[in-house]
Amino acid sequence: MIKIGHGFDVHRLVVGRKLILGGVDIAYEQGLDGHSDADVVAHALSDALLGALGAGDIGRHFPDTDPRYRGIDSLLLLAEIQQLIDQQGYLLSNADITIVCQQPKLAPYLEAMQSNFAHCCRVQPQAINIKATTTEHLGYIGRGEGIAAHAVVLLRPAYENK
Numbered sequence: 001m002i003k004i005g006h007g008f009d010v011h012r013l014v015v016g017r018k019l020i021l022g023g024v025d026i027a028y029e030q031g032l033d034g035h036s037d038a039d040v041v042a043h044a045l046s047d048a049l050l051g052a053l054g055a056g057d058i059g060r061h062f063p064d065t066d067p068r069y070r071g072i073d074s075l076l077l078l079a080e081i082q083q084l085i086d087q088q089g090y091l092l093s094n095a096d097i098t099i100v101c102q103q104p105k106l107a108p109y110l111e112a113m114q115s116n117f118a119h120c121c122r123v124q125p126q127a128i129n130i131k132a133t134t135t136e137h138l139g140y141i142g143r144g145e146g147i148a149a150h151a152v153v154l155l156r157p158a159y160e161n162k
């Protein structure tokens with residue numbers, strides 16, 4: 001049986017933090033606030049994968065009250081989630097991700113994010129599609145108060161008998 005999952009996350013932009021998206025360190029005057037590295041794109045993908053597994057969300061697996069996750073690289077969390085997918089006998093078929101961000105321009109960084117996610121999830125880069133869009137200056141994202149990301153994934157059985 002194939003399984004679908006959806007993930008959504010938002011983090012606030014603040015001065016004095018690095019901007020890490022999809023594991024890529026992006027040159028910008030603000031970064032995302034959070035207990036972890038606040039990689040909103042990795043979090044949306046992680047939630048989509050956990051959703052497809054029927055395994056809750058990243059807050060349940062990696063609570064923001066746990067000092068082990070302070071400042072953690074969210075790609076490490078994604079790699080742990082990939083282990084759960086392996087254990088349940090599934091493979092990632094494809095992921096489609098949309099980053100909602102007024103600024104900065106993300107197009108130059110999308111390929112590096114794709115490569116990071118493909119490495120963590122052990123798939124070909126073509127299985128991971130990442131898009132960026134603004135909100136045409138509307139709302140909290142348009143005012144530059146934060147960045148959001150959406151992800152949908154399909155998992156397929158690794159073995160014939162599932």
Ligand SMILES: Nc1ccn([C@@H]2O[C@H](COP(=O)(O)O)[C@@H](O)[C@H]2O)c(=O)n1
Nearest residue numbers: 101102103104105106107132133134135
């Ligand atoms: N942070 C962003 C947002 C968008 N892009 C690219 O610009 C294109 C146009 O964006 P609209 O919101 O005006 O539709 C979009 O398709 C992306 O290719 C970007 O690089 N960084």
Ligand SMILES: C[C@@]1(CO)OP(=O)(O)OP(=O)(O)OC[C@H]1O
Nearest residue numbers: 034035036038058059062064069
């Ligand atoms: C991964 C975690 C760990 O603290 O990251 P945060 O930076 O707190 O990000 P959020 O998306 O609010 O919740 C997920 C958390 O579990």
